[in-house]
Amino acid sequence: MNMILPSAISATPNGTTRPQVRIVIVGHVDHGKSTLVGRLLHETGSLPDGKLEMLKAVSARRGMPFEWSFLLDALQTERDQGITIDTTQIRFRTRSRDVVLIDAPGHAEFLRNMITGAAQADGAVLIIDALEGVRDQTRRHGYLLHLLGIKQVAVVVNKMDRVDFSAERFDEISDEISAHLTGLGVKPSAVIPISARDGDGVAAHTPRIGWYKGPSVVEALDALEPARPAETLPLRLPVQAIYKFDDRRIIAGRIESGSLKAGDEIVIMPAGKIARIRTVESWPVTPLQGPQTAGRSVGITLDRELFIERGDVIGHVGQSPRDTRRIHARIFWLHDKPLSKGDQILIRLGTRETRASVVAIDKAVDPGALSNKETNSIARNHVGEIDISLAQPIAADPYSESARTGRLVIEVNGRIAGGGLVLSVDAGQRAMPIDIVPVESALHGGERSARYRHSGAVLWFTGLPGSGKSTLALALERRLFTNGGSPILLDGDTLRAGLNSDLGFSPKDRSENIRRLAEVATHLARNGHIAIVAAVSPAAADRAAARRIADSAFREIYVATPAEICESRDPKGHYAKARAGRLPSFTGITNDYEPPGASELTIDTSSRSVADAVNEIERMLARTGILFEEVADLAANI
């Protein structure tokens, strides 16, 4: 109970430290949320001088008995109507915690304000009137806690005085709400009988609830843990802005998960550009040494000039978020006009903003209702699952993998109208209009691999012109085919004669050339073939894009023959032409080749035979699960 956590510690002046935890009080209107908050402050001695007298005066002026809720219901209209309209926050201390209590309105009209309050909480107290029992807002709030990602929930059954402190009535409500919450994947940490007005069960066990043996509300709050930053997850740094106030070009953002430091190799998504962090900038001290962890607002500079913009997400190579144009999400909706299929919306995910359209709606229900009647559109205060097609690619994660980069909000007319969790992203898929329905092969992957004795793969040979890519690719194709496999060669130049004949050699055209190669190769790999791509592919970013398209099927082979040997070979006569100035932007002599940092295999053909190199490639394919073992053994004996 008295555990001190290393993070979220409040430094107090006398040298003691206590964790700070934020707790939201939710539940149906009039079930006593604001009263409980008032009582908690009173019981823990947290009220400022004169506050009690003020509340008495304010209550008397309205001809009401003493009203705890007037403490938080600060607005005139709230006091006059006796309801909470907007969320508020107030602080108090328990034995081991600094608590920020968030009071949320229970009226359905103000659900947007309940969400505003609850979204900031580490844990929640769900309050239920003992007389009225579980109501629609009780269920709705329970569902929203789950959608807001709040897993620590304590339930209090209030107004026990109005049911004569009946243990039977308490058990009945306890069973009903526990079943509801468990169905949502939330297990209540405690169910507590209380009378907020009189104080039973709030800080102390009174004889009137003598039959109850669990924790008081204060004890239950003491057991809730502060949320901790996700330092152990992969790095996610959504870019807020690029600052050029002086000669530095600083990329600014907050680390949502993981950590970074100078020297790290990073990838900028969704474009997939690769760079290295040169410095971590700060003020007044700069540069910062050592790792910067999740939660920090940082600024970094890179080792090269890249086009990067607000909304991009920085991750580490090999652990980057997915780039996507299509997202499946579970959302809650707050706008008057229901959300329907075909609606044009604005999505905010991390720092990215993009237009989108709703492609499909599924499981639209009222989470407050007992029945699960599904509707075609998502009405105000209802929830549902949607497929959205984005106008531009974005970097995203499923919520289950990365909570902070796996949630989004939806804006209508410049105002937040809903939000929710990313259930899945279609990696590397372009948005598909509704009327295009892809047809998959009649054979499933296993049938082909059983015959070929290998899985589908994209083998990507990259290296300078003349390094030996094509030679190796041809030898490997022959070897795999001889062994009963299904290799298919995709030569960059060959495809430029047909499929890619509209493309030149500008950086943009080169990227498109690579993208098409990767798409075709991936299609072959998905159908069980080994696509062998031989392409100079000088840009690391283009190769990273190819890797994202092919995903786990991608194997990169860097043919690292020294440049002078490549030029001396000059099999196509390109070096000679380029030296004579008749072949502009030829990679061999313009030094624009970016060598891979982490390819699956590196081969220098100047120091080994073709057969030896092919053996090595086969061993790599066997080791990484593409070739089935006995075939590799056979090959090694040839």
Next chain:
Amino acid sequence: MDHLDELEAQSIYILREAFARLKKLALLWSLGKDSNVMIWLARKAFFGRVPFPALHVDTGKKFPEMYAFRDRYAREWDLDLRVDPCPPIDSVDPTLPPAARSAARKTEGLKLALVKHGFDGLIAGIRRDEEATRAKERVFSPRGLEGEWDVRDQPPEFWDHFNASPPQGAHLRIHPILHWTEADIWAYTKRENIPIIPLYLAKDGKRYRSLGDADITFPVASTASDIDEILTELEDTKVPERAGRALDHETEDAFERLRVAGYL
């Protein structure tokens, strides 16, 4: 990360969001402890340089120590300082109680400054723990065409996604230290060695906990002569921070009326 690191990182995030999403920002500098921390945070957020003006809407009735502080640190911190005066008391709602009416001059001054400079975002150093209606504020808080706050219809705001599209001619208030407490402000001021106005420290058994206009702001009993002692005092005090601010206490809703009309 400790508690102050977390507060700082969140405030920097908010300041950068404001700078990215609004066209013409200003930071309201009231010269008090909170707005000084805010300027410090802005310097951190933007690597030493505050990239928008610091606006002082001047009632002309601040303490002399406050003016001295303003002129010195505007220079030292290389701020783009804009000082705009408030109109005379006659132009202010006469139904307000006297102190509130006096304070409301600032609201009018703010409106004039908004028109003059065309700001679409004002960064203000209010905190939730100061006062009950401020506790209900959003981080990005839209204001109407007349600068008014519609407390009945605040937009939803969650997961650090902010509503940053004010209607044409209206503006947003941005509250980067809404989540800080009075004790946080002092602990951070000490840690970062941020200069303060000496009026906050006890002299002859009294000190100012909150600074406003000299004629409607009063000191509270205190012996705290440095920041450590202020922090120790705050540990046990049951006196609210704004106890010495007359405008808060005249009627039940005086402060709410001020805020709805556009006061901070």
